[in-house]
Amino acid sequence: xxxxxxxxxxxxxxxxxxxxxxxxxxxxxxxxxxxxxxxxxxxxxxxxxxxxxxxxxxxxxxxxxxxxxxxxxxxxxxxxxxxxxxxxxxxxxxxxxxxxxxxxxxxxxxxxxxxxxxxxxxxxxxxxxxxxxxxxxxxxxxxxxxxxxxxxxxxxxxxxxxxxxxxxxxxxxxxxxxxxxxxxxxxxxxxxxxxxxxxxxxxxxxxx
Amino acid sequence: xxxxxxxxxxxxxxxxxxxxxxxxxxxxxxxxxxxxxxxxxxxxxxxxxxxxxxxxxxxxxxxxxxxxxxxxxxxxxxxxxxxxxxxxxxxxxxxxxxxxxxxxxxxxxxxxxxxxxxxxxxxxxxxxxxxxxxxxxxxxxxxxxxxxxxxxxxxxxxxxxxxxxxxxxxxxxxxxxxxxxxxxxxxxxxxxxxxxxxxxxxxxxxxx
Numbered sequence: 001x002x003x004x005x006x007x008x009x010x011x012x013x014x015x016x017x018x019x020x021x022x023x024x025x026x027x028x029x030x031x032x033x034x035x036x037x038x039x040x041x042x043x044x045x046x047x048x049x050x051x052x053x054x055x056x057x058x059x060x061x062x063x064x065x066x067x068x069x070x071x072x073x074x075x076x077x078x079x080x081x082x083x084x085x086x087x088x089x090x091x092x093x094x095x096x097x098x099x100x101x102x103x104x105x106x107x108x109x110x111x112x113x114x115x116x117x118x119x120x121x122x123x124x125x126x127x128x129x130x131x132x133x134x135x136x137x138x139x140x141x142x143x144x145x146x147x148x149x150x151x152x153x154x155x156x157x158x159x160x161x162x163x164x165x166x167x168x169x170x171x172x173x174x175x176x177x178x179x180x181x182x183x184x185x186x187x188x189x190x191x192x193x194x195x196x197x198x199x200x201x202x203x204x205x206x207x208x
Numbered sequence: 209x210x211x212x213x214x215x216x217x218x219x220x221x222x223x224x225x226x227x228x229x230x231x232x233x234x235x236x237x238x239x240x241x242x243x244x245x246x247x248x249x250x251x252x253x254x255x256x257x258x259x260x261x262x263x264x265x266x267x268x269x270x271x272x273x274x275x276x277x278x279x280x281x282x283x284x285x286x287x288x289x290x291x292x293x294x295x296x297x298x299x300x301x302x303x304x305x306x307x308x309x310x311x312x313x314x315x316x317x318x319x320x321x322x323x324x325x326x327x328x329x330x331x332x333x334x335x336x337x338x339x340x341x342x343x344x345x346x347x348x349x350x351x352x353x354x355x356x357x358x359x360x361x362x363x364x365x366x367x368x369x370x371x372x373x374x375x376x377x378x379x380x381x382x383x384x385x386x387x388x389x390x391x392x393x394x395x396x397x398x399x400x401x402x403x404x405x406x407x408x409x410x411x412x413x414x415x416x
Contacts, residue, residue: 009409011220013402017384040386077412095303096400105404130319170411172403175400176225178248186414188407190400194221195380196313197284199292199396203378204292206394207286 008049012072014039015046019069031062081106088175089114092192096174107170115175214416220280222247223254227277239270289314296383297322300400304382315378323383 003020018038022030032043032050042132048110050057050068053075073079086097087204089112097112114120173179226246230238240251240258247254258265258276261283264273281287294305297320305320318358322328379395389395 006406009406010402012409013399013405014386016405038386040388067332075409075412077408078405080408080412082408082411091303092300092307095299098401099300101401101404105401105408107404107408145327147210153358170407171405178246182250186407186410188403188410190398190403191221192307192398193225193313194218195396195398197221197224197286197313198214198217199378199380199394200285200288200290200313200315201220201283202394202396203290204283204288 004052008052009076011041011045011049012076013024015049016069016072016076019065019072022065023069030060030068032057035063041163052191078105081108082170083108083110084170084172085109085111085113087113087171087173087179089116089119090174093174096190097174212260216260217284218259219247219249220284221252223257224280224284227273227280230273231277236273237270238273238276240265243271286313289316290378291316291318292318292378292380293319293321295321295379295381295387297324297327298382301382304380304398313343 015035015038018035019030022028032046035046036043053071057068084102084107086093086109089097093112093114097109102109169185170180171181171185171187173187174191176191176193179187179189223243223246226243230236238400240254243254244251261279265276283357292315294301294311294317297305301320301322305317310317377393379387381395381397382399384401386398387395387397401413
């Protein structure tokens, strides 16, 4: 499997949403036309997206919802366990930390970092801390807690990463700051300010 | 001004975050090197990004924080008023609807749509409804309320848009479904499921 474009990965997520809806309604087959309509794209694009991963579906019968879902989930790496740390525990970061979709996709939130010292040590949502869970039987469910992150406004140049994020393979950054990931760590930034400013830019320039 | 790449717009947002931090600390000037360090990019990239919009800064003295902030805010269309409707009022959509960053960027949330009938009519966050505000003096602050959206899982093909979103220039979609915007409406989808699946894909394939 060669590396595919971000836009293709995003469409695969969209197709998977539709397949999950069909499965919930006990519908067993679908077509590239239906997937295209849901995804706001063309059936040729759907077939092209799926062709990256081999041959799917049966001519004239369409795709099996169960089989195509399983294949997309495998491609996306869902069903494995990934440890993730969250940076930024404001209102949005906290709502997102409690998002059930993490567990559904195999993500285990092992820590939430914030630069507000008053938040450190407080529990966050329902995120669990697997190291503690595994440390002894009968301990039950533990909640992740805020941890101290460097203040990005005061950091020394080039040292924006929270030191204790080392050793975790994935970082989700909700803080309004750039975070530099150590080698081997995958980082994803989800920033509402940036999304809003992108929307504002598009509105400002749409008549040009 | 010609249309610039999304990645450039995102970096302008990042530069603006840094300039706001500097302003809060009463620092009056900065350099492309400092902006590059904060943004995780190179000073050549900073100068290139800013050159799209004409000439900035003074050789040897750097950029005026106030002047560069004002210019980036203008480029991004900040400071104007934009009406926006939000689609999807789950935990994340609700947290986001209450986000102070909307007002700071001139966005007025005029409605929140959801496909859950039990939410319709309930207030959402602190979003205000300017039509009601303007209807009479002394009415005070009104909160935006949930409204009914078509259930994306049951919509007819090609009819995914909430009819009452017509007439609003901007839609922020937090629902786990594709929304097709009517002509003239700018839509931005922020979808945590998609972000997580993109992260999962990156983790799954990073050693290839």
